[in-house]
Amino acid sequence: MIAMNSPLRDVLDKITRLIEEQLEGVFASILLVDSDGEHLWHGAAPSLPGTYARAIDGIAIGPNMGSCGTAAYRRESVIVADIANDALWSNFRDLAQPHGLRSCWSTPILSHQGDLLGTFALYSGEVREPGSFERRLTERVVRIAAIAIERKQNEDEIFFLANHDALTGLPNRILLKDRLTQAMLHTQLHNHNPWVSVVFVDLDNFKTVNDRLGHTAGDELLKIVAGRMVGCVRPIDAVVRLGGDEFVILLVDLPASTDAISVILHKLRAAITDPIALDGHEFHITCSMGVATFPHDGNDAEALLMNADAAMYQAKNSGRDSFQFFTAEMNTKAHERFAMQDAIRSGIARSEFYLDYQPQVDLRSGHIFAVEALVRWRHPVLGVLSPVHFISLAEETGLIVPLGDWVLNEACRQNKAWQDAGLPHLSVSVNVSALQFQEKDWPQRVRRILKESGLEAEYLELEVTESLLMRNVDQAIATMKELQELGVHFAIDDFGTGYSSLSTLKCLPVTRLKIDQSFVRNLAHDEDDRSIISAVISLGQRLNMMVIAEGVETEDQLAFLRANGCDEAQGYHFSKPVDPGAMADLLNAPELILEHI
Ligand SMILES: Nc1nc2c(ncn2[C@@H]2O[C@@H]3COP(=O)(O)O[C@H]4[C@@H](O)[C@H](n5cnc6c(=O)[nH]c(N)nc65)O[C@@H]4COP(=O)(O)O[C@H]3[C@H]2O)c(=O)[nH]1
Structure with missing residues (x-):
């Protein structure tokens, strides 16, 4: 036996x-x-x-x-x-x-x-x-x-x-599917009115802890949060760890009302946000939650989980630290997201992306001293798409890493090709996303791309946003210094929209501050924006940084910037982003720019 x-x-x-x-x-x-x-x-x-x-x-x-x-x-x-x-x-x-x-x-x-x-x-x-x-x-x-x-x-x-999950001892995805299916079956068989709900929980700022204190502290935090979640639900419910900082809570036999679920969600949120002490630091972790309920939001475990995930995504998008109940509209959006994600992946493989370049002009000499590389996507069905339609999705899905590598490669190759064709040597500036910047081997990859293209590092400028730098200042400074030693320059993009502290700014190896175009746009009507622009210009000068204004469209905007001592500008007033051929024409005919100065 x-x-x-x-x-x-x-x-x-x-x-x-x-x-x-x-x-x-x-x-x-x-x-x-x-x-x-x-x-x-x-x-x-x-x-x-x-x-x-x-x-x-x-x-x-x-x-x-x-x-x-x-x-x-x-x-x-x-x-x-x-x-x-x-x-x-x-x-x-x-x-x-x-x-x-x-x-x-x-x-x-x-x-x-x-x-x-x-x-x-x-x-x-x-x-x-x-x-x-x-x-x-x-x-x-x-x-x-x-x-x-x-x-x-x-x-x-x-x-x-x-x-079960080895770290927290919580049930894992396999057990979740089993329990969820059983709970749905039980509700159906007994013709029960009560709901079975799936709550998708994602910690908002877990990565910060992992980056700052390392994986052991990160693991400790996950265990603490897991224990708190278990404490908020009944023994018949289940808290499941899917992996990373993603959890699912299965709530069974609840009265059929969103109010009953909301009570539990508030409780969970309060428990998770309670400060956590780790290695002598105190952390405030927040979470985004999405809820899908049987029978309305799906008839099987797969559908319920997918819809709870879509609702969680919505909660994240609307400012984090909140929860959302699933709606049919989210489903359409989630499908569109999946389709778009696949399309980006195959777009990279099929070379559907290309770069346009926009000149950056020195306001004293009137010469183009640099160009910004801006990616575009020739989508087989939707036509040419601007980066605002795909960059954030590429960032969320990690596809920005291969896409960003391609952009950097292409921008360096093109700049070297212009130089080899006898055009004036200028710098190419390339936007870098947080995910690329945080990759451990990012400096080595930049070095390799420069080597392969033959472009000297001094002709490459990387544009990073304020928010990217503030995520993990120490790591950012280390990465920037490593690349700066090669000769690469850095600009802070969208400056003025984030919360850089002045003391941090002083430590960053940055050549240039880019005044965000939103300030330039409203300059004529908004006294505050005018004050911000002149403050950024004098701040840059004090810190020995160049200041460039983005989105300059009119003569008046240019006049204000010059009157306030702004060094450089970029915008439709000089040229829209153009293809490499048109860019070469502009470089060959400097008078085209000079007449706008
Ligand atoms: N209204 C107006 N707009 C102007 C004017 N002058 C320039 N622009 C637009 O402003 C954006 C400037 O780029 P950004 O701030 O880096 O903002 C960029 C950048 O954050 C991101 N992006 C573009 N290419 C890349 C890339 O290769 N990698 C990453 N990570 N992000 C990129 O997408 C954003 C949008 O790019 P674009 O749609 O090309 O939009 C570009 C440019 O076409 C003007 O005078 N008026």
């Missing part, structure tokens, strides 16, 4: 029956030790009177706990020949005697490593000790029972490992 993988209870029952067949007038019993090692629970006792078996179910392991409790305690056989007169039975004899049980010989069942698994006992209706045959049989039975119990424990452990 053991080899056939029968359930443990059946195996133990069979063993005890076989013994009883061989030994006349004897009742066999097997008790199993519980996980805390302090109590013994019913395993098998086919012939012991039911009331007696129930009375000893769960007895404590201890020095004076009848034959079994004491055998387990001592880890050795305890032979009680006369229950009525043995001190070990003083607390139990009133339970045994009414059933005619007069003697009890118990032997501990030990694993091959010597751990206690349970006890095997033989009861008889006579006052006596076991004979040699009974002792030999007991030895063999105890060995077989140990094999059966250990095998079950191993199976349980394998099941646990396959169905």
Whole structure:
């Protein structure tokens, strides 16, 4: 039976029956030790009177706990020949005697490593000790029972490992699908009104902790958050870790109202945002949650999870630290996102992306000193798409890394080609996303791309945003310095829209500040924007940085910038972004730009 993988209870029952067949007038019993090692629970006792078996179910392991409790305690056989007169039975004899049980010989069942698994006992209706045959049989039975119990424990452990997350001990995706399917089935079968809800939880700022304190602290944080979530739900619910900082909470048997779910979501949010102390630092973790509910939002586990994910994504997009219930509209959006994601991937493979270039002009000399490379996508169905339609999706999905590498490669190659064609040497500036910048081997990749293109590093400028730099200032400075040593320059893009501290700004190896075009756009009507622009210009000058204004469209804007001492400008007033051929024409005819100065 053991080899056939029968359930443990059946195996133990069979063993005890076989013994009883061989030994006349004897009742066999097997008790199993519980996980805390302090109590013994019913395993098998086919012939012991039911009331007696129930009375000893769960007895404590201890020095004076009848034959079994004491055998387990001592880890050795305890032979009680006369229950009525043995001190070990003083607390139990009133339970045994009414059933005619007069003697009890118990032997501990030990694993091959010597751990206690349970006890095997033989009861008889006579006052006596076991004979040699009974002792030999007991030895063999105890060995077989140990094999059966250990095998079950191993199976349980394998099941646990396959169905749980090793870090937090929470159920994993496999178990979630199983439980979710069962919960939906239960609701359907019992024609239940209550809902089954799936809550997708994603921590908003987990990466910051991982980056700042390393993976061990990150793991610790995940365990703390997991424990807090478990504390917020009922035992019939389940908290599941999908991986990384993604969790799913399965809420079953809830009243059919979003209010009931909202109460739990508020509780979860409060528990997660409670400060967490790690390595002497205090962290405030927030989370975004999305909810999908059976039966409205999906008929199977797959659909519910996908829709809860879409709702979570919506919560993230609308400012994080919040929750959203799924709506059908989100579904359409989610499908569009998946389709777009695939299209970007194949677009890279099919060379559908290309670069336009926009000149950057020195306001004193009127010369083009640099060009900004701006990516475009010739989509096979939708036509030419501007980066605003695909960059953020490429960033979310990680596709910005291969796309960004391609852009950098192409921009360097093109700049070198212009130089080789005898055009004035100028710098090409390339936008860099946070994800690219945070890649461990990013400096090596830039170095390799420069080498392959043959472009000297001083003709490459990387544009990074304020928010990217502020995410992890120390790492940003280290990466920038490494590249600066090669000769690469840096500009801070969209300056004025983030929250750079002045003390941080001072430490950054930055050549240029780019005033965000939103300030330039409203310059004519907005006194505040005018003040910001002149403040950024004087700040740049004090910090020995060049200041370039973006989005310059009119003569008036240019006049204001010049009057305030702005060094450089870029915008439709000089030229829209153009293809490499048109850019070469502009470089060959500097008067085209000079007439706008
Ligand atoms: N209204 C107006 N707009 C002007 C004017 N002058 C320039 N622009 C537009 O302003 C954007 C300037 O680029 P950005 O701030 O780096 O903003 C860029 C940049 O953040 C991102 N982007 C573009 N190419 C790349 C790339 O290769 N990698 C990454 N990561 N992001 C890119 O997409 C954003 C938008 O790019 P584009 O659509 O090409 O839009 C460009 C440009 O066409 C003007 O006078 N008026």
